[in-house]
Amino acid sequence: MIVKAIQGYLSAALLTASVATVAAPISPADYQRVVDEAYAQFKDEKGGANADYIPILATVPSEMFGVVIITRDGEVYSAGELDYEFSIQSVSKPFTASLIMQQQGPRAVREKIGVEPTGMAFNSKMALEIYEGRSVNPLVNAGAIAAVSLVEASSEKDRWQQVLSNIEDYTARDLTVLEEVYDSEYETAWGNRAIANLLFNYGRLYSEPEEALRVYTRQCSIGINTLDLAMMGATLANEGVNPKTGKRVLDREHVPELLAIMATAGFYDESGEWMYSAGLPAKTGVGGGIVAVVPGKFAIATFSPPLNPAGNSVRGLKAIGYISSTLGVGLYGPNAGE
Ligand code: GLU
Secondary structure, eight states, X not given: OHHHHHHHHHHHHHHHHHHHHSOOOOOHHHHHHHHHHHHHHHTTOOOOBOOOSSGGGGGSOTTOOEEEEEETTOOEEEEEOOSOOEEOGGGGHHHHHHHHHHHHOHHHIIIIIOOOOXXXXXXXXXXXXXXXXXXXXXXXXXXXXXXXXXXXXSSXXXXXXXXXXXXXXXXXXXXXXXXXXXXXXXXXXXXXXXXXXXXXXXXXXXXXXXXXXXXXXXXXXBEEOHHHHHHHHHHHHXXXXXXXXXXXXXXXXXXXXHHHHHHHHTTGGGHHHHHHHTOOOEEEOTTSEEEEEETTTEEEEEEOOOXXXXXXXXXXXXXXXXXXXXXXXXXXSOOOOO
16 A cells, blocks of 8 residues: 555656656747847847948948747747848848759759858858869858759749749748849859859859859848748748748758758858857848747747858847747757857
């Protein structure tokens, strides 16, 4: 009798212990609280500087800061700047890679572009010379220009339309190109032109180089706001289905490969540092946007123009790191966020 009682007590205690290790669901109040806290904590952060190698980016007001979470069910939690349209820049890159996955499968991305992080700057020509795959991965400029060239298109117009409508499927609204950004970037795109020509020379570009450069530059000049960015990430968090429209944008079985590329190369040559501190697949852009994905749950997006030397938004990376560690949602377990 006593033994039975002790056994009963022990199994109840064990049950309690195992239940205690399962994270409690995150409530709407929790989501709003962490968004508000991240905004309040980092809005006065003064580190970093706007990108200026694309001259017009230096003129974007540096103090703007927005933080948004959208869950896989489409619930929105936000603070700060939500409406300002900034250029998507490199945050577009995984989404065009997803279009290639849809059209040709993940094997084409691996074989025709590559999936290794470079450990070098996003616009490195040295990486292109050192690595035999040349384009290396779709999140550096070389791989992103190669991805645009791989879109199965009948003309430049068709190529551009496919790139744009794929990104619109992720944002769930019509988008326009910030023409001033496009002009500013295309007029100064000597480095990216060199990359496109080198790729073509090595047989790793799949369309005419100047066409790929123009469409890539237009892609980077698409105007989006912080809410759009969060909806793009929420579509990935929702296994490839846009939570707002219900449209499948990426096949479910391809989502893990895309997130893997974001985890290893999404933060430029600071991707190891990022995974160490925040533990989430993410993509940043020199326009000041960042989107991070908590697979199967939600996405976090931030917008703030000042960048650190690696090209990542200073307020944004701190805000997302804070949210990831506070909610304990790092991929490999709760990260300390330090
Ligand atoms: N359009 C930019 C470039 O090609 C994208 C850079 C970025 O956001 O990382 O330099």
